[in-house]
Amino acid sequence: MTAALSCGGLGKRYGDLVAVHDVGFSIAPGQAYGLLGPNGAGKTTxxxxxxxxxxxxTGTVLVGGVDLAREPLRAKSRIGYVPQEIALYPELTGRENLRFFGRLFGLPRRALATRIAEVLDLIGLADRADTKLGTYSGGMKRRINIGAALLHRPEVLILDEPTVGVDPQSRKAILEGLERLVGDGMALLYTSHYMEEVERVCDRVAIIDHGRIVADGTRRELVSLVGGADTVELVLDGDVEAACAKLRAVEGVAEAVRTGAASVRLMADGGRYLLPSLITAVEGHATVTATQVIEPDLEATFLHLTGTTLRD
Amino acid sequence: MTLRPRPVAALVAANLRRHTRDRTGLFFMVVMPFVSILFVGMAFGGGAGSSRLPVGVVAPGSDAVTAALLAELREHPDLEVRPLEAAEDVRSGVRAGSLAAGLVISPGAGRLDLVVTQTNGSGLAARGAIDGAVAKVAAVLEATRAVVAAGATPEQAAGYVRRAQAESGRVGVTGSATGGGDPRGFAYTAPANLLLFTFINSMAVAAALVESRRLGMLQRALTAPVRRRSVLLGEALSRLFVALAQAALIVVVSALAFGVSWGDPLGVAAVVGVFALVATGAALLVGTLLRSPDQAPAIGPPLGVVLGMLGGCLWPRESSGEVLNAIGHLFPHAWGMDALLTLAEPGTGLDAVLPQLGVLAGMAALLLVTSLVLFSRRTPART
Structure with missing residues (x-):
């Protein structure tokens, strides 16, 4: 299957400053790909x-197999780009802004009004479409900002920090809308400072730092890259000390510490998959009455790989 | 879905709609020019109908020379002769401003006393007209004297001179049309305000261009399947349409409401069109160089006012002096005024304003090329 968007060997330098070096990835239709990186890492470049x-x-960009450098107009017509800033006319209404982008992308005249109505429904702003954009809340502006990139039914949607300054309700609406679009087969490239958004929306994530992709994979793959073991907390009823000794002997358990009268904390690789063995191991000595698996998260992985937190 | 990008149409439609939402901007386009034409026009020589300079004349003598001079003054298209009794009336009239100038003709024409104020433009204009009339009479006297000296009788001499005058009559008419200085009243303020407001409002709409750049609209437009030159053309045409609409509005309303006669439609269209291109180039340049949209109204219109002053758009340029008028001709307004005032004279057409059109076209080309190159360079991707 042709990738909706693929790039390879991308490089950009400004004098001595290397902004981006050898960046490459591929996004299949219906796949959501996250690009995580601290400020100045090269995401926007x-x-x-x-x-x-x-x-x-250096490098190439292919959009649905079309070379962006050779056929820019054909390639661009397949991309929907949502910039970080609200790039809309504040003096115009939501509908008029969408009309502008519809014309810009060349939607057929007759289809334009219908398609605008569809997009307004999709972003949940049909009832506010005819008031001036300047009167909208931050979240509503963000939704029109995204809607403007959807009018021409792009094969790949590229979003640069689409939820900055958005209220929780709009954020929820935006994320749900994006999930629906991905479900319908659109490819998505997503950058955000909000780790939980990337974790929620994206199937695959690349971590970019100092202009290079330092890690790339599914969330689990990335997290396991750090070699981080899960923390498993067990609440036991019975001979806790004896149970603890048994638990230490289970393969994969690195450490078992008694943390209270009835509680034990284990460090284990792939902790959640070990749960059945852990429960079996304590049989005869104690009964497991409660469990909690705490996975190392992407945030920890990100910190480990880049030496910085996302929200700096 | 087959996409046929219409970037020029999209940008022009969106930009024009943005301008219609700007109430202050609309007020300055639709109301202000006419307020200015009306008030300045009334202050400066009344309306289009009474555009003649009032000249008080004291002429106690009834000799042939006095009669000839009075006749010449009365025939002058720019002068309105008001007979007065005493030289003192003339002086007080000029001082009070009810007379542009005064002339005391002593009997026998041995002596002429001209009363004008040096600081007043219409005084200078009246002086020019009176000088012309006096020169004509003097020329007749001189010619008659020469013919008599050559041996003719005074009657024969008068006959010869009359015949010579009749033969040069056609030339004389053309001369009087161009020699009378600039027109007065609305005939002057309408073209002056056309240039002034077309330019100022073009500069004001440059704010919208700065805003577009600041918002990232142009960047975003360039991610659509469109060419860079189409986006530039769309932005340029948006400004040109505003300039043309402003000019057309002033031409039509001033013709209908103030009875201003603009002259040859083709010539006026050419001058206005080229001047609108100049204004568009200046607006694009300002819109490209400024960083904040608030700077455009702070810098553009004042610049437009200053250029208007130098070009004779705020007050009659005959009162500005030669140095100022020469400086004015470094800028487009003065050339626009030259062209529009020339066209307003009967019997002139496009061919009479070709030099001015050439200068304006050169200015427009320079501004447009510079601004488009800068504009294109300053719209790169942000990193």
């Missing part, structure tokens, strides 16, 4: 090269 705003020094 990478995206600018993907949407044709910036000419890369």
């Amino acid at each position: 990478t995206i600018s090269m993907l949407v044709g705003l910036l000419r890369p020094d």
Whole structure:
């Protein structure tokens, strides 16, 4: 299957400063791909090269198999790009802004009004479409900002921090809408400072730092890259000391510490998959009455890989 | 879905709609020019009908020379002769401003006393007209004297001179049309305000362009399947339409409401069109160089006012002096005024304003090329 968006060997330098070096990834239709990185890591430079705003020094971008450098107009018509800033006319209404983008992308005249109505429904703003954008809340503006990129039914949607300054309700609506679009087969490239959004929306994540992709994979793959073991907490009823000794002997358990009268904390690789063995191991000495598996999260992985937190 | 991108149409439609939402901007386009034409026009020589300079004349003598001079003054298209009794009336009239100038003709024409104020433009204009009339009479006297000296009788001499005058009559008419200085009243303030407001409002709409750049609209537009030149063209046309609409509005309303006669439609269209291109180029340049949209109204219109002053759009340029008018001709307004005032004279057409059109076209080309190159360079991707 042709990738909806793929890039390879992308590089951009400004004098001595290497902004992006050898960045490459591929996004299949219906796949959501996250790009995580601290500020200045090269996320926006990478995206600018993907949407044709910036000419890369090296590397190629293929949109649905079309080379962006050779056939920019054909390639661009398959991309929907949502910039970080609200790039809309505040003097115009939501509908008028969408009409502008519809014309810009060349939607057929007759289909334009219908498609605008569809998009307004999709982003849940049909009832506010005819008031001026300047009167909208931050979340509503963000939704129009996304809607403007959907009018021409792009094969791949590229979002640069789409939920900055958005109220929880709008954030929920935006994320649900994106999940629906991905479910319908649209490819998605998503960057955000909000780890939980990326974890929720994206199937695959690349971590970019100092212009290079330092890790790339599913969430679990990334987390296991750090070699981080799960923490498993057990509440036991019975001979806790004897149970603890038994638990230490289970394969994969690195450590078992008694943390209270009835509680034990284990460090274990793939802790959640060990649960049945753990419960079996204590049989005859104690009964497991409660469990909690705490996985190392992406945030910890990110910190480990980049030496910085996302929200700096 | 087959996509046929219409970036130029999209940008023009969106930008024009944005301008219609700007109430202050609309007020300055639709109301202000006419307020200015009306008030300045009334202050400066009344309306289009009474555009003649009032000149008080004291002429106690009834000799041939006095009669000839009075006749010449009365025939002058720019002068309205008001006979007065005493030289003192002339002086007080000029001082009070009810007379543009005064002339005391002593009997026998041995002596002419001209009363004008040096600081007043219409005084200078009246002086020019009176000088012209006096020169004509003097020329007749001189010619008659020469013919008599050559041996003719005074009657024969008068006959010869009359015949010579009749033969040069056609030339004389053309001369009087161009020699009378600039027109007065609405005939002057309408073209002056056309140039002034077309330019100022073009500068004001440059704010919208700065805003578009600041919002990232142009960046975003360039991610659509469109060419960079189409986006530039769309932005340029948006400004040009505003300039043309402003100019057309002033031409039509001033013709209908103030009876201003603009002259040859083709010539006026050419001058206005080229001037609108100049204003568009200036607006694009300002819109490209400024960083904040608030700077555009703070810098653009004042610049437009200053150029308007130098070009004679705020007050009659005849009162500005030669140096100022020469400086004014470094900028487009003065050339626009030259062209529009020339066209307003009967019998002139496009060919009479070709030099001015050439200068304006050169300015427009320079501004448009510079601004589009800068504009294109300053719209790169942000990193």
